[in-house]
Amino acid sequence: MRTDENSIKSDEIPASGFLDRMQFFYELFPYPNRPMFMRPDPEGSLDAHAGFSKMLAEKGSALTPCQIEDLRLRDVRFEFPRNKKIALVGCGTDEPLLFRMLHPQNPILAVDLSLKSLKRARRKIYWHRLRPVTLIQGDATLALREHAPFSHIQCFGVLHHQPDPKSMISAMAQSLERNGTLRLMIYSRTGRRLERGIQRKFTGLWNPAAKDSQSAEGSAFTPASGWKLFLASAKLLCWRLALPLISPKAGAMRFRYIGLSRARLADAFLHPSDHPLDLKDVLNWSKSAGLELVAHDSKSYELGPLNSHSDTSNSLETLVSEEDRGNISSNIVLVFKKVGAESWITR
Numbered sequence: 001m002r003t004d005e006n007s008i009k010s011d012e013i014p015a016s017g018f019l020d021r022m023q024f025f026y027e028l029f030p031y032p033n034r035p036m037f038m039r040p041d042p043e044g045s046l047d048a049h050a051g052f053s054k055m056l057a058e059k060g061s062a063l064t065p066c067q068i069e070d071l072r073l074r075d076v077r078f079e080f081p082r083n084k085k086i087a088l089v090g091c092g093t094d095e096p097l098l099f100r101m102l103h104p105q106n107p108i109l110a111v112d113l114s115l116k117s118l119k120r121a122r123r124k125i126y127w128h129r130l131r132p133v134t135l136i137q138g139d140a141t142l143a144l145r146e147h148a149p150f151s152h153i154q155c156f157g158v159l160h161h162q163p164d165p166k167s168m169i170s171a172m173a174q175s176l177e178r179n180g181t182l183r184l185m186i187y188s189r190t191g192r193r194l195e196r197g198i199q200r201k202f203t204g205l206w207n208p209a210a211k212d213s214q215s216a217e218g219s220a221f222t223p224a225s226g227w228k229l230f231l232a233s234a235k236l237l238c239w240r241l242a243l244p245l246i247s248p249k250a251g252a253m254r255f256r257y258i259g260l261s262r263a264r265l266a267d268a269f270l271h272p273s274d275h276p277l278d279l280k281d282v283l284n285w286s287k288s289a290g291l292e293l294v295a296h297d298s299k300s301y302e303l304g305p306l307n308s309h310s311d312t313s314n315s316l317e318t319l320v321s322e323e324d325r326g327n328i329s330s331n332i333v334l335v336f337k338k339v340g341a342e343s344w345i346t347r
């Protein structure tokens with residue numbers, strides 16, 4: 001696999017079955033596909049900076065909520081040398097731009113299955129006149145292996161879509177240098193029940209013969225699925241527009257995060273492979289891959305923010321039990337540090 005900065009090279013390794021289906025989906029609905037001119041605010045995205053994860057990994061619980069509050073971009077930039085390599089796993093259309101703004105000099109490798117998403121990401125970086133990012137189309141687990149080691153990996157909203165999430169965790173762990181960091185976001189298993197319930201109603205679009213999402217996943221989809229999915233997304237958009245009238249309180253509030261974005265609607269309701277991940281499994285897989293959890297961030301309906309570096313409700317046990325009780329109302333962000341020995345490089 002050859003790569004040039006900002007020129008997209010196709011991965012020669014064929015993505016089969018499961019990943020084909022997901023690639024097909026994200027070619028139709030590149031995500032999150034925000035408008036080209038929208039420029040992310042780096043100060044407002046401080047926690048995405050690799051230096052922020054590095055501080056969490058190095059200082060751990062010694063970092064007080066006040067110190068975190070006082071952090072500025074220049075502080076976290078100082079923590080993360082400009083020659084350190086960053087990987088974006090399943091970068092979508094917008095992460096490369098954000099990371100280039102946060103890290104103007106660092107080598108950044110952005111991998112995605114969807115060529116359309118990468119083209120969009122490249123155009124955004126040109127539009128904002130920023131330094132190129134290396135873009136690779138293909139399965140991230142393979143691309144990581146080829147380009148390791150990395151000092152920081154970001155994997156947001158990707159793990160719960162994988163055919164084998166455990167092996168993706170292990171590929172990311174093995175691609176990190178010692179003390180490197182992984183910032184991972186997964187959907188809450190219980191918090192997404194409603195979206196997954198609605199997704200089941202659209203399973204037939206992927207394969208009319210399939211009676212449930214499990215059998216649909218294993219089978220081939222037809223090109224006609226494309227326009228049917230597109231039509232379904234248009235209907236969903238109408239539904240979303242009408243929601244404040246149909247259900248002003250519960251419905252409109254519950255799906256407010258989607259906004260009026262077709263990409264977000266499709267991602268929430270038409271996704272071909274949105275798997276509930278058990279948080280305990282994710283933690284166990286990470287541990288056995290040589291990753292140590294250094295921070296977590298989420299929100300509970302009853303307890304409010306569950307943040308490892310806040311003053312209240314900060315223990316991991318609380319997060320796990322709130323997830324088990326179906327009380328998590330947000331995505332779950334986990335930051336890990338590589339402590340184990342196994343790597344592509346040392347083998």
Ligand SMILES: C[S@@+](CC[C@H](N)C(=O)[O-])C[C@H]1O[C@@H](n2cnc3c(N)ncnc32)[C@H](O)[C@@H]1O
Nearest residue numbers: 026031090091092112113114138139140156157
């Ligand atoms: C929900 S989007 C998240 C995009 C981005 N991380 C963000 O948070 O804005 C998931 C992205 O991961 C990509 N993806 C899923 N599985 C992948 C894999 N195995 N290798 C590379 N990209 C993958 C999809 O093509 C899609 O663009």
